[in-house]
Amino acid sequence: MLDQSTICAISTSPGVGAIAVIRLSGSDAIAICDKVYESPKTGKSLADQAANTLHFGKIVSANETIDEVVVALFRAPHSFTGEDIIEISCHGSVYIQQRILNVLVENGARLALPGEFTQRAFLNGKMDLSQAEAVADVIASSNAAAHKLAMNQMRGGFSKEIGSLRDQLLHFTAMVELELDFSEEDVEFADRTALRKLTEEIEALLRKLKDSFQLGNAIKNGIPVAIVGETNVGKSTLLNALLNEDRAIVSDIHGTTRDVIEDVVNIRGTAFRFFDTAGIRETEDQIETLGIERSYSKLEQATVVLLVVDTNNPYPLVESRIQHIRERIAPHQTLIIVANKIDSGLRDTIQQIEVMELTDNEKAVFIAAKQKENLEELIDYMSHSINLEEAEQQDVIVTNARHYEILKNAHEAIFRVLNGLDMQITGDFLAQDIRECLHYLAEITGEVGTEEVLGHIFKNFCIGK
Structure with missing residues (x-):
């Protein structure tokens, strides 16, 4: 080429x-x-x-x-x-x-x-190829966290991790394949106990790298944050306060927001992608109904869900709205209950929310969005909920969708090796799965690849780089 x-x-x-x-x-x-x-x-x-x-x-x-x-x-x-x-x-x-x-x-x-x-x-x-891809990520980085991840990858942090995995596997592959030359003598050059230990370590590391993509992708493209709640509880006011501009129309009329309003803002070096959704309520308006359906869709896609409730409403009504959203939250999502309008809210409602029993992935914060009161506390909760500390502590976090797909395939291959060891299958079948895992890892760094793959990767770069 x-x-x-x-x-x-x-x-x-x-x-x-x-x-x-x-x-x-x-x-x-x-x-x-x-x-x-x-x-x-x-x-x-x-x-x-x-x-x-x-x-x-x-x-x-x-x-x-x-x-x-x-x-x-x-x-x-x-x-x-x-x-x-x-x-x-x-x-x-x-x-x-x-x-x-x-x-x-x-x-x-x-x-x-x-x-x-x-x-x-x-x-x-x-x-190598993963470092080359990181060059584009460095150029495109729009916040401190994304820049740090891209720089680490460009300097070879990810490559070293993958290289270490391949080196360990190559040694055992050679031993297992050597057995095939002496198959009639029924000898084992690759210690199965040592191979199992190594395979378990590699499986755990591949799983860790694969699972880090959710965080890495969010940091790279912006943490998806869905702002949900009933009509007229202050969702658009909250979005405007977080963006520090009048991005969404604010009105006392119910159902003003009928579609999802999306915007990205850099807060404390991290990009947050906010979705201001249509108010959730019973309605016969077909257009508003479509907007509410999109609200539920964005809720499912979000890493952080801001459920805005109006503290002027009686607590039983507020509690029922919270429970309604709780039923739609997945274990990996963080739910932040945003008790709004505390400057005019009912004391009993505020006190009841304060003593509400929360799960590990739930938080409650009390704000007055119009006055921008306690917004810093809300931002603290958002930042802590996505484990930015993990990005600081973890050596490698996967941000590239191509790498994620390859790691999934490599993880499946190494998992088959573990199953093969459990079933005590012969070395030729073990060697086949190990070679497949090695092949996938080599695809990440570009040691194996096709002109089509390389062409697709580099065509997305800017000219001059």
Whole structure:
């Protein structure tokens, strides 16, 4: 798959800026740049310069100066792609960027495809596939938690975990397959007790990695938070208070919100994806009924459910609404009962909610959304409910859907090995399942793969990276 041509692209964001960076990579990168670069001070060509150096000069075409630039020079194999790389820092005019790009193409370079620089880094062994995918995640990270996870993966944290698993399995695979050469002599080179212990450890680790995807995906794309409750209890007011803007229409008229309003906000370095849902009540309005059905759908998708109740209502009514939502909450979800309007609420209702018996995945917080009272306490509950501490403590958290699917397959394969050991099946069948697990793990790092898979991964990168 490795194309030997020299590629070029604008690596900074599209549009006008103070500075833009144009990148070339390939065996002819330096020679091509030398055709259009002039150094007014030294007169030296870039080919005569040392690696990892900066050079001030100008880009010219047909004796016309296009721009004064700073050129960074990197030589293979000590560069991002493992090839010779030139990075031209020019003024951020769109016209200047396009002129420089055009003269580079005229002199032998070609325009890079999306993600082609990172793809070359992978193909040249500068990083494995999971690290290459993390480059895109670093660029796309929109909050501190997602950035930290992506940086850990890009530095090889996930790769080391997978590599350690493969090394352990490879040793036992060799021993089990050696037995096949001596099948007539009925010997065992692979100690079954040691193999079981190792297999149990690997199964537990694969399960842990697989299960971490729920948290990792939430951190990467925003923790899904559904705001549910009856009509007119303050759901939209709460959303506006959390977003610090008038995103949802607030009215005393029941049934104002008829569809799901979605927005993402970064709170304390973590992205929360809020869904303000239609008020849940009995209605004959067909459009409002559709909105209520969507409310239940978003409730099922949420990691955190904020059930807003109006403390102006009698406690028996509030309790029945809480119980109604409790019946729809899954064990992995956190339910936060948001007792709203405490500035005007009934004292008895507030006191009854305070002494209500809560389960381990339930919390209660008392707020006045309109006055933004106790919002910080609510945010504390939301943050604690998704185990952000786990993201700090756990070395590897899976954020990539492709990795998750592969880990599921690898986990199933290693589970079959455990079952095979229980049934005392022969080494050839054990070896088959172990090899399958090894194959899946190799797919994560790119040690095995197809052009179709690689093409799909890198086409989603931005051009210039």
